[in-house]
Amino acid sequence: MPQLRQSIITGDWVVFAPERAKRPSDYVWKAHQKQEKGDGCPFCIESKTSSYPERVRTLDKETTYTVPNKFPAFIEDPRMCDPKRYKIEDEFYSMRSSLGGHDVVVVRDHDQDLPRFTEAIWDDILETFTDQYKHFKDMCNVEYVMPIYNHGPEAAASIDHPHAQIFSSIIIPNIVAREISYTKQRHDDRKECSFCELIEHEKEQNLRIIFENDDFVAFTFYAARFPFEIWILPKKHQSHFTDMKGNDRGNLVKICRQIFNRLDVVLNDPPLNFFIHSAPVKERPMVSYHWHMEVAPRLTNYGGYEMGSGVIIDIINPESAADYLRMGQKVKNSAKQT
Ligand SMILES: [Zn+2]
Ligand SMILES: [Zn+2]
Numbered sequence: 379m380p381q382l383r384q385s386i387i388t389g390d391w392v393v394f395a396p397e398r399a400k401r402p403s404d405y406v407w408k409a410h411q412k413q414e415k416g417d418g419c420p421f422c423i424e425s426k427t428s429s430y431p432e433r434v435r436t437l438d439k440e441t442t443y444t445v446p447n448k449f450p451a452f453i454e455d456p457r458m459c460d461p462k463r464y465k466i467e468d469e470f471y472s473m474r475s476s477l478g479g480h481d482v483v484v485v486r487d488h489d490q491d492l493p494r495f496t497e498a499i500w501d502d503i504l505e506t507f508t509d510q511y512k513h514f515k516d517m518c519n520v521e522y523v524m525p526i527y528n529h530g531p532e533a534a535a536s537i538d539h540p541h542a543q544i545f546s547s548i549i550i551p552n553i554v555a556r557e558i559s560y561t562k563q564r565h566d567d568r569k570e571c572s573f574c575e576l577i578e579h580e581k582e583q584n585l586r587i588i589f590e591n592d593d594f595v596a597f598t599f600y601a602a603r604f605p606f607e608i609w610i611l612p613k614k615h616q617s618h619f620t621d622m623k624g625n626d627r628g629n630l631v632k633i634c635r636q637i638f639n640r641l642d643v644v645l646n647d648p649p650l651n652f653f654i655h656s657a658p659v660k661e662r663p664m665v666s667y668h669w670h671m672e673v674a675p676r677l678t679n680y681g682g683y684e685m686g687s688g689v690i691i692d693i694i695n696p697e698s699a700a701d702y703l704r705m706g707q708k709v710k711n712s713a714k715q716t
C-alpha cells in the first residue's frame with residue numbers, strides 16, 4: 379500500500395508507491411556516449427587561455443580551474459548594492475536585479491569523470507567551494523552561495539567535460555528557506571537541531587546508512603524525493619560549510635568518492651545532481667541549521683501530479699535503495715521486487 383512520509387527538514391510530504399516501479403533492473407542506466415576531448419570542447423579550449431578575470435584566476439588549483447559562467451543566472455557586480463531591494467513593476471509586480479555571481483569549476487582533465495574523481499580532484503573542488511563561500515560572504519549583494527554539480531545530459535549537464543558550478547545569489551533559494559524555517563520552528567519546540575537528531579536516529583536504526591567515517595555519515599533519506607536520493611552530513615554540528623576543520627575535508631573527500639563510485643557500480647553511471655545546503659553566508663552560527671550535501675539521481679521524470687501538487691511520488695523505498703547500495707552490485711532482474 380502506498381505510504382505518505384514527511385520530511386523532518388522541510389515538513390514536505392512524499393508519496394511512496396513502490397508497486398508503481400518497473401523491474402529493479404530498470405533502474406540501471408543505459409550508458410550515453412561521452413564527447414571526445416579536443417578542440418570542440420569549450421572547457422578544453424578555455425583551459426589554454428588566460429583571458430579570464432584576476433579574481434577567478436586566484437582560484438586555480440592543480441587539477442581544476444575556475445571561470446565565470448558565460449551565461450550567468452546571477453550577475454556579479456560588487457558596486458550594485460541595491461539597498462532598495464525590490465522594485466514595483468507596472469505598479470503591481472515585485473522585481474529585483476538578479477545579482478550575485480555564477481562561476482564554473484572545471485576539472486582540467488577532460489577524461490576524468492565524477493564517479494572516479496581522484497582525492498586530489500575532490501579536494502581541489504571542495505577547496506574552491508570554500509574559497510567562494512569566503513569571498514561572497516563579504517559581497518553586499520550576496521545572501522546565499524550554493525555549489526552544485528550536474529552529471530549527465532539528463533541531469534542538465536550541457537557540456538560533457540566535468541565541471542561544478544557555484545551559484546551566488548541575492549536571494550535565499552526557496553527550498554533552503556523552507557529548510558531553515560521548518561527546522562527553526564522544530565528547534566523552538568524541541569531545543570534540538572533536527573539534522574543532529576536525524577543523524578542520531580539513522581545511526582540507531584541502521585536501515586538507511588550506506589557509508590560512515592569519523593566525521594561524515596551518508597544515508598538514503600527517509601522522505602526521499604528521488605529514487606536513491608542520498609544525504610551526506612557532518613557528524614559534528616556545523617551550520618556553515620566553512621565550519622569544516624582539521625581532517626573534516628579529507629573525510630568528506632573519502633565519503634564522496636565512496637558514494638559516487640557506488641552509484642556508478644550499482645546503477646551504471648546514472649545521471650545525477652548534487653548540491654550543498656549551508657546556512658546563509660551572512661548568518662552567524664545557527665543552532666537549528668546544519669549544512670549537508672544532497673545527491674539526487676535523475677532516474678525518473680516528474681508527471682502532472684508532481685508538477686501540479688508539489689508532492690513527489692517516489693517508486694523505491696529508501697530502505698531498499700540503501701540495501702542495493704550497501705550490497706554494491708549492479709541491480710539485477712533476479713533481485714526482489716521493491
Ligand atoms: Zn574538454
Ligand atoms: Zn546539527
Ligand SMILES: [Zn+2]
Binds near residue numbers: 557655670672
Ligand atoms: Zn537540504
